[in-house]
Amino acid sequence: MRIMQVEKTLVSTNRIKNLGLRPLLVVRDKPNGTPLVAVDAVGCIPGDWVICVGSSAARESAGSKDYPSDLTIVGIIDYWDKDQKG
Amino acid sequence: MEIMQVQEDLVCTRSVKQLEGISLRVMKDLKGKVWCASDPVGVGIGKWVVTASGSAARWAMPSYDSATDLTIVGIIDQWEWPEPKR
Numbered sequence: 240m241r242i243m244q245v246e247k248t249l250v251s252t253n254r255i256k257n258l259g260l261r262p263l264l265v266v267r268d269k270p271n272g273t274p275l276v277a278v279d280a281v282g283c284i285p286g287d288w289v290i291c292v293g294s295s296a297a298r299e300s301a302g303s304k305d306y307p308s309d310l311t312i313v314g315i316i317d318y319w320d321k322d323q324k325g
Numbered sequence: 326m327e328i329m330q331v332q333e334d335l336v337c338t339r340s341v342k343q344l345e346g347i348s349l350r351v352m353k354d355l356k357g358k359v360w361c362a363s364d365p366v367g368v369g370i371g372k373w374v375v376t377a378s379g380s381a382a383r384w385a386m387p388s389y390d391s392a393t394d395l396t397i398v399g400i401i402d403q404w405e406w407p408e409p410k411r
Binding site: 249250251252253254255257258263265273274275276277278293294295297298305306307308309310 | 326327328355356365366375377378379380381382384385389396398399400401402403404
């Protein structure tokens with residue numbers, strides 16, 4: 240699983256139906272890292288450090304077995320100091 | 326899920342049965358790497374989109390047995406890249 244920081248909400252009005260109403264968030268592993276998009280299953284605010292999961296676990300935690308997500312936020316970290324050596 | 330930009334359409338007359346009737350797009354990701362993605366949404370050239378990879382890409386297609394591992398799941402309303410200096 241990956242430890243990433245939520246940057247902002249990603250608005251995508253025109254999208255496939257089975258994505259449903261789940262919010263999409265832009266997440267990065269370090270401030271100037273490449274942004275990725277994760278489905279928010281716990282309700283985060285920008286700036287939170289979160290745990291993201293991939294592959295089939297991402298689908299299960301985002302809703303159902305056939306939910307089209309390959310990266311889902313499954314937890315908000317209580318304390319994480321960002322320059323910790325990963 | 327990644328953020329990518331649609332470069333152009335891709336025509337593939339001879340393909341396996343599981344890829345017939347699927348519209349394909351040439352994509353470029355944030356690092357400049359070129360991919361081919363299947364497109365159930367119908368996206369214009371130059372648009373920034375969100376893509377799902379792996380088996381989530383098959384769940385994003387109308388039928389699960391389509392032979393894809395990268396599918397466009399939504400068009401981003403507003404995205405600028407390379408990002409403005411903060």
